[in-house]
């Protein structure tokens with residue numbers, strides 16, 4: 001019976017059981033004025049809908065599947081572990097291999113803890129920073145998203161940006177009173193904030209490359225300056241590399257800037273739920289059972305997750321990231337050529353294998369420019385491309401991702417279809 005069913009029928013049924021028919025808001029496609037597609041399988045760069053329609057996937061579970069869908073080596077490890085045992089709620093040898101692989105990539109990390117989501121890992125990182133410094137205030141950047149942590153749901157990216165929610169209802173004002181929001185890439189304001197509140201600032205948390213308000217790379221010196229000022233005021237610098245970890249190299253930006261704490265997610269779980277917090281021992285050792293900062297979890301370091309993560313990381317060690325860069329460059333160049341040919345007001349922001357198309361003539365280097373881009377045009381393009389078998393993120397504020405399984409064939413097809421869209425628009 002299920003094989004006959006359509007996405008539309010499933011959605012009609014789903015809205016009876018789930019709020020808005022979904023379990024995470026951006027999946028609703030509401031902001032691009034479309035109805036959700038129900039997917040049933042994925043292979044490499046392709047995902048298939050329940051109707052058997054085929055899509056080139058540029059979402060990749062929000063940046064998770066850097067090897068593409070259903071990677072056979074990752075599947076094999078998950079299946080082997082599945083037969084050995086799904087979970088023990090206790091220590092397993094996989095934990096040792098996993099930690100070594102993470103630390104080979106992230107050379108500034110001394111200790112890690114493996115949790116179930118990026119949100120959880122951010123919560124623990126902030127708790128550690130507050131405990132270590134004995135201070136309360138947190139500096140975050142407008143348009144950066146750090147999961148649905150109460151006190152960071154202020155001018156947040158991702159779903160909140162998509163649905164224009166400045167801060168979440170249900171979060172008491174007292175919870176966000178200690179959160180100071182600064183525009184991304186605006187170090188002058190960070191300096192002023194530190195002059196005024198420096199002695200109360202426990203941590204600065206930043207996405208080193210913003211990926212939740214579309215892709216916005218850091219300005220020259222921005223991350224370096226954050227490192228210096230947090231050192232000078234003895235505050236903790238937290239890099240949220242949930243998206244950027246292992247995306248453009250075997251490791252991340254932390255190796256260059258040496259933050260005190262790093263949060264990882266997505267890719268490091270190989271497609272299974274994960275979040276990792278890591279950092280210097282002098283902070284990490286504050287965690288229970290050594291210290292007085294509590295964190296625990298029934299499903300932490302789940303063996304299936306670790307098996308998928310290990311298989312992914314092992315494979316990434318032997319991948320040529322230059323390939324991803326070339327492929328992403330091809331896509332960017334193709335779109336820029338279309339822009340020039342049709343005299344369009346758009347900008348492609350790219351950091352390696354993640355990118356965004358903003359419909360604006362202005363350079364997009366902060367969240368305000370991103371908000372001011374033409375979202376309706378993005379929505380129209382999304383809907384057109386879906387009919388042609390190209391699945392972009394259903395929001396201009398979510399990044400386009402590439403995987404090692406994509407080839408120039410998919411990229412060239414996508415460029416052709418984007419051109420077709422603009423040919424129709426300009427008629």
Ligand code: PLP
Pocket residue numbers: 062116117118119120122145146147148158207211212240241242243265266274275
């Ligand atoms: N931090 C960043 C930078 C993210 O992009 C996300 C999720 O997209 C999170 C944290 C939260 O991770 P999770 O969705 O696994 O809770």
